[in-house]
Amino acid sequence: MAAGKQIFISALVLLGALGFLALGYELPGKGRDVPVLVGWIAVGLCVLDVVAQTPTAAGRWIAALLSGSASGEPEDEPRGLSLELKSFFWVLVACAGVIVFGFLWAVPVYVFAYMTLHGRKPVVQSGLTALGATAFLWIAFELLLEYEIYRGLLFSDL
Amino acid sequence: MFDPLIDGLVMILHWKGMTMLALGVLVGLVFGAIPGLGGSTAIALFIPLTFDMKPEEAMALAGGIMGAVSFGGSITAVLLNTPGTAPSAATCFDGYPMAQQGRAGAAIGAAGAASSVGGIIGVLLLVAVIPIAKGVILAFGPPEFFMLAILGLAAIAASTGGMFLRGLIAGALGLVLAFVGYDSVSGGERFMFGIDYFWDGIPLVPTLIGLFAVGEMINLSISGGTVARTRELDMKVSGAWEGVVATFREWAVVVRGSALGAFIGAIPGVGGTVAGFLAYTTAMHSSKDPESFGKGNIVGVIAPEASNNAKDGGALLPTLAFGIPGSAEMAVFLGLLILHGLEPGPLLLIEHEATIMSLIVSLTISCIIATVIGLLFTRWLSLVTMVDVHVLVPVVVAVAFMGSFALHNKVGDVILTAAFGIVGYLMIRFRYPRVTLVIALVLGELAERSFHQAMNMTGGGWSIFFTRGISLGIFVLIVVALMIPALRFVLDRRRRAAAAGGRS
Numbered sequence: 100m101a102a103g104k105q106i107f108i109s110a111l112v113l114l115g116a117l118g119f120l121a122l123g124y125e126l127p128g129k130g131r132d133v134p135v136l137v138g139w140i141a142v143g144l145c146v147l148d149v150v151a152q153t154p155t156a157a158g159r160w161i162a163a164l165l166s167g168s169a170s171g172e173p174e175d176e177p178r179g180l181s182l183e184l185k186s187f188f189w190v191l192v193a194c195a196g197v198i199v200f201g202f203l204w205a206v207p208v209y210v211f212a213y214m215t216l217h218g219r220k221p222v223v224q225s226g227l228t229a230l231g232a233t234a235f236l237w238i239a240f241e242l243l244l245e246y247e248i249y250r251g252l253l254f255s256d257l
Numbered sequence: 258m259f260d261p262l263i264d265g266l267v268m269i270l271h272w273k274g275m276t277m278l279a280l281g282v283l284v285g286l287v288f289g290a291i292p293g294l295g296g297s298t299a300i301a302l303f304i305p306l307t308f309d310m311k312p313e314e315a316m317a318l319a320g321g322i323m324g325a326v327s328f329g330g331s332i333t334a335v336l337l338n339t340p341g342t343a344p345s346a347a348t349c350f351d352g353y354p355m356a357q358q359g360r361a362g363a364a365i366g367a368a369g370a371a372s373s374v375g376g377i378i379g380v381l382l383l384v385a386v387i388p389i390a391k392g393v394i395l396a397f398g399p400p401e402f403f404m405l406a407i408l409g410l411a412a413i414a415a416s417t418g419g420m421f422l423r424g425l426i427a428g429a430l431g432l433v434l435a436f437v438g439y440d441s442v443s444g445g446e447r448f449m450f451g452i453d454y455f456w457d458g459i460p461l462v463p464t465l466i467g468l469f470a471v472g473e474m475i476n477l478s479i480s481g482g483t484v485a486r487t488r489e490l491d492m493k494v495s496g497a498w499e500g501v502v503a504t505f506r507e508w509a510v511v512v513r514g515s516a517l518g519a520f521i522g523a524i525p526g527v528g529g530t531v532a533g534f535l536a537y538t539t540a541m542h543s544s545k546d547p548e549s550f551g552k553g554n555i556v557g558v559i560a561p562e563a564s565n566n567a568k569d570g571g572a573l574l575p576t577l578a579f580g581i582p583g584s585a586e587m588a589v590f591l592g593l594l595i596l597h598g599l600e601p602g603p604l605l606l607i608e609h610e611a612t613i614m615s616l617i618v619s620l621t622i623s624c625i626i627a628t629v630i631g632l633l634f635t636r637w638l639s640l641v642t643m644v645d646v647h648v649l650v651p652v653v654v655a656v657a658f659m660g661s662f663a664l665h666n667k668v669g670d671v672i673l674t675a676a677f678g679i680v681g682y683l684m685i686r687f688r689y690p691r692v693t694l695v696i697a698l699v700l701g702e703l704a705e706r707s708f709h710q711a712m713n714m715t716g717g718g719w720s721i722f723f724t725r726g727i728s729l730g731i732f733v734l735i736v737v738a739l740m741i742p743a744l745r746f747v748l749d750r751r752r753r754a755a756a757a758g759g760r761s
Contacts, residue, residue, distance in 0.1 A: 108687050112426060119433055122448065130443025132712075133705045134436050141429035148422050164746050166419035178479055178686065186478045187679050190471060190654060194675035197658050198668050206659075210651040217478075218647025232652045236659050244309060249662055 105152040113145035189213055201251025207233045264611040266618045268313040277314045278619050281321020282626045286634075288322070289329025291644075295342045296326040296586040298473055301465045302653070304593050305660035312597040313615040319593055320619025323586065324376055325627035327565040331368040332635055335558070336361055344565045347533035351550060351557030358553050365635055366500025367555050368562045369628035371511055374504065375563030376624030378515035379522070379570025380617055390578045391606050399710035400721045402579070404731035406704035409581040411738040412524065414693050421742040424693045427684065431694040434459045435701020442709050454669040461592045463661045464698065467674040468691050469589065470657040472681020477646040479682075497632050503555045510540050510556055511563045518564030522571025536564035566624055573620075577605055577613055580703055585692040591699050596664075654678075 120138030123131055151162040192212075196205030207229040214225035240246045249255075268274060281303075288299035299322045307315035330342030335352035348368060355364040397405070414424030437448045438458035449455040504511060514536035521532040540560035541550040550557045575581040580601035582588040594601050599609050606613060661674040684691050715721045722728050 105687075116426075116429070126443070126447055127445055128443045129709065130440045130445055130447060133708055134433070134447070137429055137432045137436075141426065141433070144422060144426045144429060148426060151422060161422075165422040165742050166746075182479050183682075183686075186475045186682070189478070189651075190475060190675050190678050193651070193654050193658060194671055197662070197671055202655075202659055202662075206655045210655060213651040214647055218645070218650075220645070220647055224648075228648055228652065232655050236655065239306070240659060240663060244306065244663075246309075246663055248659070249666070249668075 106149060109145065109149040109152050113142070113149055116141040116145045185217065189217060197249070197251070199252050201254055202236060202248045203233065204251065204254070206236060264614060266614075268611065268615040268618075273311075273314050274317045274615070274619075277310070277317040278321045278623060279626065281318040281323075281619070282325040282623050282630055283321075284318075285322040285325025285623070286329035286332075286627060286631055289326035289331075289342055289345075290333050291649075294473065295330070296323055297465075297584075297589045298469045299326065300586065300589045300593060301462070301469045302656060302660055304462050304465075304589070304596060305663045307593065308596070308664060312599060312609075312612045315593060315597055316612060316616035317619045319590055320616050321623040321626075323569050323590070324566070324620045324623030325631070326586075327562075327569075328369060328372045328624075328627045328631050331372065331562055331565070332365055332631060335364045335368060336635070344533045344568070345561075347537040347561035348558055348565075350537065351552070351554050354551070354553035355555065355558065360496065360499075360553065362496035362635075363500040363503070363555065364558050365632065366497030367504050367558045368500070369497070369632050370501040370504035371514070371559040371562035372566040373624045373628045374511050375515040375518060376566035376569065377621055378512065378563075379519040379567030380621045380624075381570075382516070382519045382567075383570035383573055384617060386574060387578075387606060390574060394578055394606070396727060397579075398725070399707040399714065400725055400728040401731060403704055403707035403711055404722060404728050404735065405579055405581055406700040406707065408731050408735050408738065409575070409700055410693060410697055411735050413584075413696055414690070415738045415741040420688050420690050423687075423689045427689040427691070428693040428697040430689075431697025431699075432701045432704070434464075434694075435698050435705070442705070454667070458702075459698065460665070460670060460673065461698065462596060462664055463670040463673045464677050465589050465592050465695060466657050466661050467677025468681035468684070468695060469585065471654055471674060471678025472685060472691065474650045474653050474657075475678060475682035476685050478650045481646060500555065500558075504559050507556055507559050510560050513539065513543075514560040514563030515567035518567030519571035521564070522568030523574045524571075532564040532568045533561035536560040569620060570617075573617075577601060580605075580700070582696055582699060585695060588692065588695040588699055 116138065120135065120142055123134040123138045125131075126134060147161055147165070150158050151165065152158060189209075193205065193209045196209050199205075200208075210229035210232050211225045214220040214228060215222060218225075220228075237248065241248050284299050284303060285296065288294045288296065300319055303318060303322065307318055310318075326342055327344055330345035331348045331352070334345040334348040335356050338349050338353040352364045352368065355361065410425075410428045414421055414428055433448075435458070437455050438446065439456055440447050446456070517536050517539065518532040521535065537550075537557060537560050540556050541547050544550065544554075544556060546554070572584060572587050576587045576591060580591070582591045591601055594605075599605060599612065657678075658671050658674060661670045662668070664670060681691055683689075684694070711721050712718075723732060
């Protein structure tokens with residue numbers, strides 16, 4: 100992975116740690132003791148991580164020392180950002196579908212749509228898998244566990 | 258010593274208990290066979306199903322899963338050279354060459370028998386150590402528990418290979434998450450941003466399901482293809498009995514591997530992978546024919562398999578006795594205990610001994626049942642890994658959301674699961690170990706409570722952490738754990754320098 104991207108990620112986490120530390124100081128009384136302690140430790144670790152990602156002698160030394168290997172951290176395989184965003188999108192679609200339409204409607208539609216559109220699977224296989232997954236949830240939760248499956252915001256009064 | 262064990266056995270020998278055990282074994286074998294899933298995902302997904310169960314039935318399910326996962330992983334290690342779980346990696350060295358020589362059945366038979374015997378030895382060692390552990394726990398006060406929580410985090414971060422620094426950062430993130438919600442010390446709310454859902458803190462189970470099940474599914478979805486990444490499965494699987502006989506003939510290897518596995522399993526963070534490799538190399542160095550290792554020596558299958566299953570018994574000790582989970586699987590299992598009102602820590606072994614024994618009995622029985630079922634359905638289990646990820650991913654995500662919601666009937670849990678699914682994937686992607694985050698989330702409350710109690714004991718002085726024998730001893734272990742990557746670096750540099758010197 101490009102060093103720039105790694106530095107960006109480390110810096111982002113450092114920003115998060117600084118934000119947490121600032122919020123920690125706003126807590127009243129004893130409730131802030133441990134969060135502030137953890138916040139300072141996190142900031143220290145994140146600074147080390149940012150330095151470790153830089154292509155400097157100090158960065159290489161810290162990376163090697165803290166990874167336990169004289170050859171530094173291993174490179175990881177590159178992945179397409181658009182594919183990653185698509186995968187996040189499908190999880191969020193499933194989540195939103197469940198909330199709005201409930202499990203009994205959202206699950207078959209999500210499984211079918213994911214398999215046909217994202218996985219390029221045949222329609223029949225996708226349809227059967229979608230029905231099978233929904234049937235499994237219905238049998239396991241509603242039939243066997245006698246648990247009423249969530250019907251979604253749209254159908255909750257039905 | 259044996260009365261609680263008998264009580265536990267009685268609890269399990271009920272049709273419901275046995276059904277849950279059998280279900281757990283099946284789930285464990287399948288999830289163990291599929292690389293990337295494993296025991297933590299299996300338990301995380303099945304926790305919600307146990308909501309209405311009695312604790313001992315839930316223990317039976319968890320025991321079944323934990324006892325069967327490693328054998329499931331070994332089957333694919335032997336047949337496909339693809340370890341289903343990381344601890345089964347050492348089994349590939351000799352298991353796969355045996356399969357290529359037409360002795361797949363013998364390798365799987367040996368793996369199954371060694372797993373069973375190793376699992377039983379591990380559990381027996383656990384049962385033997387529990388009475389001693391109960392005495393030790395009573396000597397622990399708040400400073401010791403605070404130090405122990407920090408040790409758990411440090412040891413796990415140190416064991417994450419080249420991810421030590423990011424392991425510690427992930428641990429800090431886990432602690433940050435543990436601070437969210439109502440704070441019993443100050444009596445106020447922390448980091449809730451006006452969202453009432455967070456009043457009781459970040460719920461553990463939806464977080465676990467998101468990080469492990471959904472996160473792993475996003476990762477698989479991006480990788481694509483089949484899980485095992487191979488289409489090779491045209492070998493015969495017969496002659497398992499030869500492997501079983503060989504295991505009992507090599508009883509010394511089994512006992513040694515099991516003892517190693519149980520000991521290493523009890524050290525937080527070190528885990529089954531190290532145990533498996535250590536058992537393998539020990540068996541190789543003590544063999545009269547070390548050259549045959551890696552070329553299909555059955556002892557090379559027996560040793561890591563015995564240690565693999567024995568480690569579960571060892572790993573349960575810090576989890577149950579101190580509430581310090583030593584691995585991701587144990588952290589998820591801790592979530593199951595908490596769900597059933599079994600607060601891990603000093604009083605668990607004293608107040609709920611029979612329930613814990615039912616878990617131990619389940620683990621023992623599951624080791625045997627897993628071997629029998631695994632041997633009967635070896636070929637089918639291998640085929641599971643041929644499932645296309647684009648079929649597996651949407652189904653597991655749907656089940657994950659359903660399970661997450663079913664726990665408390667909260668839509669917020671589904672949103673949290675999705676959010677932590679993405680966080681889990683990003684952690685895989687950018688090499689922040691998820692296990693340290695989870696363990697910190699679990700230990701955060703214990704660490705903070707113990708810290709304040711210890712401070713109250715001295716009126717605000719830090720000296721209490723360093724003036725009590727056990728606390729100081731644990732502090733020394735923390736320093737050692739934090740030094741491990743640096744020591745590894747020095748040794749690695751010396752080895753490279755020696756190798757370069759040898760070449761020139």
